[in-house]
Amino acid sequence: MQIPTELLAKIDEAISHYPVSKRSASLPLLHLFQEQFGYISDESIAWIADKLGLEQINILELVTFYPMFRREPAGKVHIRVCRTLSCALAGADDLKTKLSEATGIHCSKHHEGFSHPPEVSPDGQFSIESVECLASCGSGPVMMINDDFYEAVAPETIQEILSKYK
Amino acid sequence: MPAPRIPHPREKRIVFANIDREGYTPDIACYLRNGGYEDLKKAVKMAPAEIVAEVKTSSLRGRGGAGFPCGVKWGFIRPGETKPIYLICNADESEPGTFKDRYIIHQDPHQLMEGMIISAFALNVHLAYLYIRGEFPQGAQILEQAIAEAKEKGFLGKNILGTGFDLEIYVHRGAGAYICGEETGLIESLEGKRAYPRIKPPYFPAVLGLYQCPTIVNNVETLCHVKHIVRMGGAEYAKIGKPNNTGTRIVGVSGDVVKPGYFEIEVGSMTLGELINDLCGGLKPGRTLKAIIPGGSSAKVFRAGEKFKIKSKAADGSMVETEIGVLDIPLDFDTMAACGSMAGSGGVIVMDDTRDMVEALNNLNHFYAHESCGQCTPCREGSLWMQKITDRLLAGGGVESDPGLLESVSNNIAGKTICAFGEACSWPTMSFVAKFPEEFAARAKKQVPPPTPPEFLSETLIGAGH
Ligand SMILES: Cc1cc2nc3c(=O)[nH]c(=O)nc-3n(C[C@H](O)[C@H](O)[C@H](O)COP(=O)(O)O)c2cc1C
Ligand code: SF4
Ligand code: FES
Numbered sequence: 001m002q003i004p005t006e007l008l009a010k011i012d013e014a015i016s017h018y019p020v021s022k023r024s025a026s027l028p029l030l031h032l033f034q035e036q037f038g039y040i041s042d043e044s045i046a047w048i049a050d051k052l053g054l055e056q057i058n059i060l061e062l063v064t065f066y067p068m069f070r071r072e073p074a075g076k077v078h079i080r081v082c083r084t085l086s087c088a089l090a091g092a093d094d095l096k097t098k099l100s101e102a103t104g105i106h107c108s109k110h111h112e113g114f115s116h117p118p119e120v121s122p123d124g125q126f127s128i129e130s131v132e133c134l135a136s137c138g139s140g141p142v143m144m145i146n147d148d149f150y151e152a153v154a155p156e157t158i159q160e161i162l163s164k165y166k
Numbered sequence: 167m168p169a170p171r172i173p174h175p176r177e178k179r180i181v182f183a184n185i186d187r188e189g190y191t192p193d194i195a196c197y198l199r200n201g202g203y204e205d206l207k208k209a210v211k212m213a214p215a216e217i218v219a220e221v222k223t224s225s226l227r228g229r230g231g232a233g234f235p236c237g238v239k240w241g242f243i244r245p246g247e248t249k250p251i252y253l254i255c256n257a258d259e260s261e262p263g264t265f266k267d268r269y270i271i272h273q274d275p276h277q278l279m280e281g282m283i284i285s286a287f288a289l290n291v292h293l294a295y296l297y298i299r300g301e302f303p304q305g306a307q308i309l310e311q312a313i314a315e316a317k318e319k320g321f322l323g324k325n326i327l328g329t330g331f332d333l334e335i336y337v338h339r340g341a342g343a344y345i346c347g348e349e350t351g352l353i354e355s356l357e358g359k360r361a362y363p364r365i366k367p368p369y370f371p372a373v374l375g376l377y378q379c380p381t382i383v384n385n386v387e388t389l390c391h392v393k394h395i396v397r398m399g400g401a402e403y404a405k406i407g408k409p410n411n412t413g414t415r416i417v418g419v420s421g422d423v424v425k426p427g428y429f430e431i432e433v434g435s436m437t438l439g440e441l442i443n444d445l446c447g448g449l450k451p452g453r454t455l456k457a458i459i460p461g462g463s464s465a466k467v468f469r470a471g472e473k474f475k476i477k478s479k480a481a482d483g484s485m486v487e488t489e490i491g492v493l494d495i496p497l498d499f500d501t502m503a504a505c506g507s508m509a510g511s512g513g514v515i516v517m518d519d520t521r522d523m524v525e526a527l528n529n530l531n532h533f534y535a536h537e538s539c540g541q542c543t544p545c546r547e548g549s550l551w552m553q554k555i556t557d558r559l560l561a562g563g564g565v566e567s568d569p570g571l572l573e574s575v576s577n578n579i580a581g582k583t584i585c586a587f588g589e590a591c592s593w594p595t596m597s598f599v600a601k602f603p604e605e606f607a608a609r610a611k612k613q614v615p616p617p618t619p620p621e622f623l624s625e626t627l628i629g630a631g632h
Pocket of ligand 2: 345362363537538539540541542543545546583584585586587588
């Protein structure tokens with residue numbers, strides 16, 4: 001597996017934060033790989049396990065446990081919408097419906113289950129995922145687009161917000 | 167972004183003093199201009215045991231949810247401990263309804279740094295981790311930047327302020343699992359494993375924690391208070407609030423109020439009603455109050471109009487019993503517990519008369535079913551059952567026995583699991599069904615299906631030789 005030198009440097013830096021146990025670097029390495037490649041492939045799992053002196057299952061079981069890790073790519077623009085109670089009271093359901101209309105993604109309603117893996121638009125541009133409380137309940141409904149955070153999102157501003165990511 | 171908020175006159179801002187302050191930035195230059203790291207300079211001139219004693223005197227209780235006395239927890243570290251001691255800051259902030267640590271991390275990260283460095287000094291810690299939830303990528307960057315700045319100025323790293331004390335702090339990002347907030351799950355996660363909470367005993371990671379060494383886990387807000395305790399002195403700090411419920415705390419109000427938001431208040435200085443009506447502008451026009459979840463989604467719900475009998479000390483020292491309503495409950499740890507719920511993480515969720523309680527519970531049940539780590543059968547299966555039953559009620563398929571079934575399932579989780587998630591996931595169902603029985607009954611109308619007629623029982627069919 002081809003690892004860019006820049007990523008290698010970040011990997012070594014991350015491992016150095018855990019002088020007692022290299023295994024502790026599993027989550028940081030998974031984050032680095034997902035940022036670089038968009039998802040966690042079998043190859044990545046094998047590479048990380050080898051690097052940290054672990055069995056591949058030790059890494060795979062993390063990918064299947066922690067909801068943020070993906071086994072397949074999300075859209076270029078990944079949208080996370082909070083579905084939990086305070087945001088639901090503030091209109092999260094409506095927000096998600098409007099987002100799915102704007103992006104052409106068919107989304108299940110919040111109480112029909114979770115969107116793991118995230119639902120991706122046919123052109124691969126957008127994906128939407130329902131997530132749990134993002135710790136900004138006083139300014140719902142809230143969402144994240146990639147790493148950016150949006151609060152008190154009014155459905156009529158969605159087009160404008162999304163256009164920044166075209 | 168909503169406009170920065172001006173503190174309400176009834177607030178007492180200590181930890182949130184710089185939050186939403188015009189012109190205040192998260193860099194170290196701004197922090198130093200505002201008197202930053204002066205408390206650390208004071209702390210390193212004290213003996214570590216002295217700082218622990220001040221924290222004990224302050225009666226500071228943890229702000230992460232359980233309200234455990236911080237000084238008592240710190241006291242579990244044995245004097246002369248030979249193993250390394252670790253400090254972990256719990257910045258997983260994921261209890262629904264809770265929003266406070268986010269603002270400290272994003273707007274005033276050096277306050278947290280200073281609190282952590284002082285705490286590490288007091289506890290003889292040389293390696294500390296800041297466990298931040300994965301969904302705060304910008305927060306993680308801000309904290310990393312703060313660490314680099316503090317190092318450059320000699321507040322962190324080797325030989326801090328020339329005292330010979332060394333400390334490294336690293337940021338560790340979670341990846342979307344609520345159970346990483348539970349301290350032993352957090353430790354497992356930090357060890358690079360699934361966040362499976364550990365079997366108790368040992369009850370406290372202070373005995374056996376990270377890498378099987380003594381470990382102190384504290385919430386972001388708790389660690390910030392430590393800095394102010396060092397500044398004021400424990401006795402002075404304890405004058406804020408009420409005995410055993412000292413200091414200030416940040417409460418966040420969400421849901422059906424005119425102005426939701428966060429407020430730092432003196433513990434016990436106001437009632438739930440004052441919080442909702444005075445600070446949050448009351449309910450929306452024409453609406454009436456239906457329910458309040460007072461301390462994060464796991465806290466048992468209150469129904470508007472409920473009455474509680476509270477014991478308190480009269481002036482002559484005798485105990486008197488008074489009756490109070492929901493809106494009269496003072497915002498402190500002990501009265502909230504005496505009323506059958508908890509102050510928890512300070513997240514208050516308000517619901518008005520337009521809300522359907524079955525729907526609200528169903529929303530929370532989805533959360534818990536999704537977030538159970540799956541180790542214990544009662545929690546893993548029970549949380550999913552509670553979700554499915556409320557799904558069924560909403561879909562119109564509720565049968566008459568469903569409220570009773572919800573009750574029975576929830577009663578069979580709490581107290582039977584490895585971690586307090588068992589209580590957390592069952593309390594909403596227990597309290598919603600008990601306090602809003604008519605709403606559950608109204609959706610549970612279908613007759614329980616009659617038993618299969620004897621001629622169709624499998625035994626009969628097989629016996630008949632078909
Ligand atoms: C299911 C569960 C989730 C928790 N989530 C958090 C959390 O997100 N943040 C937090 O600080 N404490 C959380 N806690 C409490 C921690 O286990 C721990 O008690 C706390 O971090 C101790 O810090 P404190 O004494 O300063 O409050 C959670 C506990 C449980 C049982
Ligand atoms: S109670 Fe639930 S969350 Fe806690 S350890 Fe058991 S299964 Fe996991
Ligand atoms: S419920 Fe959406 S941020 Fe908390």
